[in-house]
Amino acid sequence: MPQQNNSFAKRIAVMDLGTNTFHLLIAEGSPTDFKIIHHQTEAVKIGEGGINKGIIQQAAFTRGIKTMQDFKKQIDGAGASEVRAIATSALRNAANGNDFIAEVEAKAGIQIEIINGEQEAAFIYEGIKASGALTDENALIIDIGGGSVEFIIGNNKEVLWKQSFEIGAARLMDKFHKTDPIPVISIKAMTAYLNQQLADLFIAAMQYKPTVLIGSSGAFESFAEVIELEKGKAFDIKKTKSYEFDTDDLLELIERLIKSTHAKRASTKGIIPVRVDMIVTASLVTIYIMQKLGLVDVSMSTYSLKEGVLAGMLG
Template structure:
């Protein structure tokens, strides 16, 4: 389909696709950068990195799921009358040896041109989405976006980005490396901690300089943490109707401890943990507590706005 299309009597409406390692997201919206009004929001568990995340290749079954999903997205975009379309490919796509084959197939089947962005560009868009949600203050925060393939760390406040870096240590990669038995053994947790300590030295040095006072989690696993906590306490929670959320530290630490000791059946039965996240939430939880402890951060909040809202804010400007 063409990237630009302006049907009669339709307001400026844009579509953004965030093509992640685990999930493909489609957000269709209109409005302004600070007042994004969602028209359609769809998430599909494509798992483009399944079976190939550590090999740097998109496996045939995942390839086919990805193309099929993009065909579905194209139809929804056409039905919605979106004027402008962008599809953003992140970690799994930018690192796969056959990513160009996938991009070419999607273009052939749908007319949608996928843009591969760098980890630095990804972090910048995540910051824009978080900032647009209104959860940042004048104090410095550490923004953490845990994807399946990569994790973006950003130091910033409501006015500016101070430092950003993307690391290829996403939940799917950590799971493949360390979570091969369930529940995850204590020894594997120790090995993961040693690995993260060696990998994230740049982050620790930056933290000394920028002194964050709060950790801001970007959607994903942090949405699951919030929904599990709220539903366990008998309160309704809908990520689609929530921009930001402040965690009670004891509740969050207690949940992370339970997840770390849990098995697949327990996690699968928890309302708030979507199927694609049932196993990867273990490594996401361990990474979260690792960062909190290493940097001495006890205040944690969450924004459901992230990369796709950051791209959309740019499109609607």
């Protein structure tokens, strides 16, 4: 049998085209131990102004095309041999999503795959698994995107249940967070809405009894960063795979964020600009799930969909 030449490691590019951010990850290595060559996050906000209307507005459309052209330059420059671009909720539900896909292919030479919520949840699980955050205990993984929220119940061996819900932070913000700080009446309306939308999750939680909550990247990275920076600790999210929250610290921060103004959040170190407003509805979803399911053991993984896709490609 001829020996494989491993001096040329397979270099792979994965793009996660979310409702708020487009991510590009170029890496090489093995599924659990890969070296990141390039990681770029752009606040495209493809859902801005149109998320609940099911349309990509012109300004967002243009930002998206420009970002994809830039990603193409980075991919070619890094010499990636395999490329995947995965689109989720916003493009999945936009009437002009296919126009965007066609224009990206024409102008950037990148083919976009639209995946459904089930596939999205499966990739997120693989990403969390690759980060080493799962144990043999049943965990509830939550990935709060701009367009959708994925819930997965599983452990380090298998997925027991998974579902995607179109209740992302941008959608909830558009529906409930119209004045700042968010009024109590809006919080009550949002809670009633979540009670109604998440019935399937509560049935699954009763069956599989998760004991820990794992937040996948996004707002959970901001929670961790704010907590650590306020303690005066040096914290580099890029060098962190997973993080365990002190429950009191997390609850205190969430309460503060819910009551905060835009200006206060914008001046808080650790919250990136694209999350300044959406972190309010993300905080409300987080505390809602913690209280509803009695989950006090909370951790965060910086790995998510793109690392799950990458793990599959490297494997």
